[in-house]
Amino acid sequence: MLSEINSLLFGSVLLVSFVASVLYLVFFFNQKEKLRRLARKILLGSGILQSLYIISRYFIAGHTPITSQHEAVTFFAWSVTWAYLSFHWRYSVKNFGTFISLLVLILLLIAASVSRAFHPLAPALQSLWLPVHASISVMAYGFLALAFCGGIMYLIQEWELKSKRLGFFFSRLPSLDALDQLNNHCLTTGFVLLTLGIITGSVWARQAWGAYWQWDPKETWSLITWFLYAAQIHQRLTAGWRGKRAAVMAIVGFCAVLFTLWGVTFLLGGVHSYGR
Amino acid sequence: MAGERILLLGVNHKNTPLEVREKLALSSGYEEPLQALGKIEGLREYYLLSTCNRVEILVSANDDADVERELSRFLFGEAISPEQYKKYLYCYHNEEAIHHLFMVAASLDSMIVGEAQILGQLKEAYRWSAEQKCTGPILNKLMHKAFSVAKRVRSETRIGSSAVSISYAAIELARKIFGSLENKRVLLIGAGEMAELAAEHLVGNGAKDVVVANRTLERALDLAKRFNGHAVGLDELFEQLEQVDIIVSSTGAPGIILHKDDVKPLMRNRRNKPLFFIDIAVPRDLDPALNDLDNVYLYDIDDLNNVVELNKAERDKEAVKASRIVDEEALKFKDWLAGLAITPTIAALREKGNKVSMMELERTLPRLKNLTPKEQKSVEKMAAAIVSRLLHDPVVFLKSESCKDQSEMKVDFFRSIFDLEKKE
Numbered sequence: 001m002l003s004e005i006n007s008l009l010f011g012s013v014l015l016v017s018f019v020a021s022v023l024y025l026v027f028f029f030n031q032k033e034k035l036r037r038l039a040r041k042i043l044l045g046s047g048i049l050q051s052l053y054i055i056s057r058y059f060i061a062g063h064t065p066i067t068s069q070h071e072a073v074t075f076f077a078w079s080v081t082w083a084y085l086s087f088h089w090r091y092s093v094k095n096f097g098t099f100i101s102l103l104v105l106i107l108l109l110i111a112a113s114v115s116r117a118f119h120p121l122a123p124a125l126q127s128l129w130l131p132v133h134a135s136i137s138v139m140a141y142g143f144l145a146l147a148f149c150g151g152i153m154y155l156i157q158e159w160e161l162k163s164k165r166l167g168f169f170f171s172r173l174p175s176l177d178a179l180d181q182l183n184n185h186c187l188t189t190g191f192v193l194l195t196l197g198i199i200t201g202s203v204w205a206r207q208a209w210g211a212y213w214q215w216d217p218k219e220t221w222s223l224i225t226w227f228l229y230a231a232q233i234h235q236r237l238t239a240g241w242r243g244k245r246a247a248v249m250a251i252v253g254f255c256a257v258l259f260t261l262w263g264v265t266f267l268l269g270g271v272h273s274y275g276r
Numbered sequence: 277m278a279g280e281r282i283l284l285l286g287v288n289h290k291n292t293p294l295e296v297r298e299k300l301a302l303s304s305g306y307e308e309p310l311q312a313l314g315k316i317e318g319l320r321e322y323y324l325l326s327t328c329n330r331v332e333i334l335v336s337a338n339d340d341a342d343v344e345r346e347l348s349r350f351l352f353g354e355a356i357s358p359e360q361y362k363k364y365l366y367c368y369h370n371e372e373a374i375h376h377l378f379m380v381a382a383s384l385d386s387m388i389v390g391e392a393q394i395l396g397q398l399k400e401a402y403r404w405s406a407e408q409k410c411t412g413p414i415l416n417k418l419m420h421k422a423f424s425v426a427k428r429v430r431s432e433t434r435i436g437s438s439a440v441s442i443s444y445a446a447i448e449l450a451r452k453i454f455g456s457l458e459n460k461r462v463l464l465i466g467a468g469e470m471a472e473l474a475a476e477h478l479v480g481n482g483a484k485d486v487v488v489a490n491r492t493l494e495r496a497l498d499l500a501k502r503f504n505g506h507a508v509g510l511d512e513l514f515e516q517l518e519q520v521d522i523i524v525s526s527t528g529a530p531g532i533i534l535h536k537d538d539v540k541p542l543m544r545n546r547r548n549k550p551l552f553f554i555d556i557a558v559p560r561d562l563d564p565a566l567n568d569l570d571n572v573y574l575y576d577i578d579d580l581n582n583v584v585e586l587n588k589a590e591r592d593k594e595a596v597k598a599s600r601i602v603d604e605e606a607l608k609f610k611d612w613l614a615g616l617a618i619t620p621t622i623a624a625l626r627e628k629g630n631k632v633s634m635m636e637l638e639r640t641l642p643r644l645k646n647l648t649p650k651e652q653k654s655v656e657k658m659a660a661a662i663v664s665r666l667l668h669d670p671v672v673f674l675k676s677e678s679c680k681d682q683s684e685m686k687v688d689f690f691r692s693i694f695d696l697e698k699k700e
Contacts, residue, residue, distance in 0.1 A: 031434070161452060162567060164579050166586060170452065171434075176550065177455035240547025243571045 002060055009053040010074075010116070014108055016046040017077075021105045024098040028172060036097070040088075043101055047081040054078060063121050064131040066138070069114045072261065075134070077107035079142030083186075087146060093182050094174040099149040129204035137197035141257055143190030144229075147183050148254035154179040154247035176243065183246050184236065187253075191229045198222055221260040228253045280320065281339055282414070282613075284373035285347050285365060286332030289387050292364040299355045300331050306404035309350075314410065316346045321412040323405040323419065325380075327397045329387050334377060336414045370613075374418065375606040381422040382429040382602055383436070390435040390591055395426045414616075418609065425605045432601060435594040443477040445583040446554050446575070450478070450522055453552050453573055461485040463520040465513070465534075466527035467499045470556050474524045479503055487516055491527070514538065518545050524554045525561040536565040539572065554580070618674050621687050624696045625671065629663040670694075 023039035054075065057065035065071040084100045121130075157173040160166055173179075201219070202212040213219060232249040235241035241249075287297060306324060313322045313333070318341025325332045333351065337343045344367060352361045368376050379385045383394050402419045405411050411419070430436055447457070454460055460483045464471045467490040475486055486505030489512065490496035496507035508516055517523070517539065527533060539551070548571050555562040555576040567574040575583075637659050641652065674690060690696075 157452065161449070161573055164575070164582065166583055175452050175455040177453065239544070240549070242548050243550065245570065 002056065006053070006056045006060060007116070009049060009056055010112070013046060013049045013053055014112060016042060016049055017101070017105050017108050020046055021101040024101045028095055028098045031172070039101070040097060043081065043097065043104075044085060046104070047078070047085055050074070050078040050081060057118075061118050061121075063126065064134060066130070066134040067121055067125075068117070068119050069265070070111050070116045072138070073107055073111040073114070075138045076141055076145075076261070077104050077111065079138045080104050080107065080145045081142075083139065083142035083146055087182075087186070093150070093178050095172050096149065096153070096174070096182070099153060100146070103145060103149060125208060127204060127207060129200060129207065133197060133200040133204050136193055136200055140190050140193030140197050141261070143186045143193060144250075144254055144257050147186035147190060147250040150179050150182040150186065151247035151250035151254075154183065155244065155251075158244055158247070180242050180246060183250055184242075187229060187233060187246075187250060191226075191233055194222075194226055194229065198226060217264045218260060221256070221264050225253065225256040225260055228256055280336055280414075282334070282336050282370050282373045282418070283343065283347070284332060284334045284368045284376055285344070285351060286325075286330060287351070287364050287366070288330035288332075288385065290385075291366070296356065296361075296364060297328075297331065300326075300351060300353070306401065307408070310405060310408050310410055312350060314408075316343060316350065317341060318343045318346075321415040322410050323402060323415055325398060325401040327394070330380070330385075332380070334373065334415065334418075336412070371606065371610050374609050374613075375602065377418065377422050378425045378602045378606050379599075381426040382598055383426070384429075384595060384598055384602065388441065389595055392430075392436055395423070398426075399423065414613075417612070421605065421609055425602060428605070429598045429601050433594040433597045435591060435598050442556075442577070442580045442584060443474055445580050445587070446474060446524075447477055447481050449573070449575060449583070450481075450552055453550050454521065457482040457522075459484045460522055461487065461520040462505075463516050463523045464488045464490075464499065465510075465523060465525040465561065466490060466529075466557065467495045468526045468528075471524050471526040472499060472502070474526075474554065474556065475499075475503060478522060478524075483522065485520075487520060489513055489516060514542065517542050517551070520551075521549070522552045522554070524556065526557045527561050528557070529561055530559065532563050533561045534566070535563045536569065539566055540569060543569065543571065556580075615675075617684065618687055621690060621696065622671055622674060624691075625667060625694055628694060628696060629667050630660075633659040633663045 020039055020042040023035055023042060027035040027039055054065055057071065061067075066075050080100065081104050084097070088097075153173050154176060156169050157176055157179065160170045160173075161176070201222075205214065205219075206212045228249070232241065232246065232253065236246060287300070289297075306326070309324055309326075310322070313319065313324065313335075318338045320336045320338065322333065322335040325334075331351065333347055335343065335347070348358070348361060348365055348367075351365070366376075376385070381395060381398055383390050383392065386394050398419075402411070406416070450457055450460070457478060460478075462475055462478050462483050462485065464475055464486065467488055479486060486500065486503035488496040488500040488505060488507045489510055490499075490507070491510055493507060493509055496509075500507040513534070525534070543551075550571045550573065553562050553566055553572070553574040555574065558577060560576055562574060562576070564574065564576070566572055637656055641647075641655065644652075644655070647655070670690070674686065
């Protein structure tokens with residue numbers, strides 16, 4: 001019964017997110033304000049459904065559902081959605097929703113394409129640190145994903161301004177300044193969460209395996225990612241790095257995040273390689 | 277209402293030179309001219325619009341009154357002879373007048389198509405007329421419709437969204453770089469007229485500080501005073517470049533005055549805050565390679581012209597869409613007016629029908645002595661039913677779409693068939 005509800009929920013998450021993306025795309029072309037408001041409501045609906053889905057999986061599995069590939073990616077999509085929705089209450093960046101809704105849809109499609117089986121949790125990992133470490137890390141990824149989308153938008157807009165070919169995107173994308181602020185805000189938030197994620201992870205590792213750090217590939221790559229972002233934030237604070245460089249770094253950093261999430265699991269293995 | 281027509285007279289920037297528009301007798305606000313209009317005989321409702329690009333009078337007048345000549349005399353005063361003004365004046369009737377009004381409101385008839393000011397001017401003019409009780413049911417409806425047409429055009433097309441002059445293009449670009457111009461500082465290199473105009477636009481859009489650098493300090497001081505800014509010599513240029521955000525260069529210098537290598541080291545001190553260079557000088561003042569620097573954007577006069585041309589093409593496309601909306605709405609309004617014209621005729625027809633049936637009943641009922649009150653009621657009902665059945669089809673015909681263009685003729689014809697009283 002519960003598992004039926006569960007798969008029904010995931011189906012509706014996919015459907016609702018798809019509708020939101022389509023509406024946002026249509027809005028991107030015709031720029032009708034009514035459509036944007038509708039799309040946003042539907043994305044909010046998708047966010048709520050995603051939350052329900054994750055909760056339902058929690059009850060079935062009996063632990064925080066972040067131990068399989070499917071669960072990790074779904075959690076990722078959830079964090080992007082809610083990072084965006086929470087962000088939106090503070091600033092408004094023109095047409096940001098179109099990019100975010102597409103990213104969320106892509107993540108959900110990836111989640112849909114892998115096995116949705118439940119994995120029992122090794123006794124060593126059954127700890128309160130699991131939800132704490134995992135959810136902080138995934139929220140960090142959510143904000144870093146926003147910075148990634150902002151970076152792409154920045155590069156497009158900057159290209160149009162530099163090449164003086166003011167075309168389709170020029171009027172539809174926000175100002176460079178707004179995108180740079182978005183980059184700054186999301187990276188700072190994401191970086192703080194990422195740091196917390198690594199710290200909680202190492203505390204948990206001490207508890208579970210007896211050592212704070214053991215150079216497991218996932219740990220190594222998290223650290224590389226962390227240094228990439230740390231370098232960028234340092235440069236912004238000291239030398240005033242901004243604009244194109246900051247945008248490129250946000251994209252590079254996010255690629256490292258993606259590699260940490262998938263590349264490591266499939267290519268390098270290690271204790272974090274869940275759900276293979 | 278039968279016997280009424282809508283008339284729109286005016287002159288605009290398209291066919292009337294400024295010298296003539298200046299002479300029009302309407303420079304003193306709306307109050308006096310509206311009072312003067314009120315004295316013209318045959319006007320039922322009237323409204324007056326006066327902007328620097330157009331003067332227009334819109335009236336609803338009695339059919340038989342020759343208000344056209346009166347109105348043009350009012351418009352041109354004694355200053356210009358009738359032979360002279362004939363070539364300037366346009367005069368639209370009914371549907372054409374409605375269509376023209378909607379075109380004006382939607383900013384399709386403006387000098388800069390799509391500019392937003394005209395709607396505000398229209399509303400202001402209407403407010404004056406309405407306050408002085410010069411408008412009635414028809415103009416009230418018509419003006420409100422014009423406002424809603426303008427709103428519809430604005431929300432359904434992107435006609436007002438692109439900049440079609442160099443200054444506007446520069447502002448649009450600055451907005452895409454800086455977000456808002458609020459608190460941005462402007463440096464003018466060279467104190468020519470073009471620089472002044474550009475600075476005016478930038479300040480008008482929120483820029484905070486204007487610094488003027490010029491070869492002769494005196495001229496720089498003059499210009500700086502206009503914007504509450506300050507003046508510097510050309511030798512202080514690099515210092516200033518660390519502080520400002522937008523640079524407008526328009527010197528008469530024969531060669532490049534600012535090179536890429538001059539600006540590059542400055543970016544570090546600026547902490548990479550963006551710089552927007554606008555080079556409107558010919559020959560150019562600024563090194564085209566400046567544009568290659570990170571966070572530096574350079575547009576010269578040709579680039580700006582290209583933006584303007586691009587926007588114009590886009591705007592023309594949107595204008596076609598907007599005209600379609602105007603056509604559609606003008607047609608709808610015409611239908612409403614036509615409906616207004618037939619309402620009294622239908623009422624008169626029904627009244628006549630009732631009268632006939634009452635008359636016949638009065639004649640017949642006294643003769644039918646044995647009727648119970650109930651039966652008497654039935655006979656009355658039957659008479660009324662026959663009349664309304666019989667009139668149903670003609671009324672439908674009157675309201676129908678057929679021969680809509682000649683609705684006035686139709687009404688006249690109808691009235692003579694049923695021998696309804698002549699319209700007043």
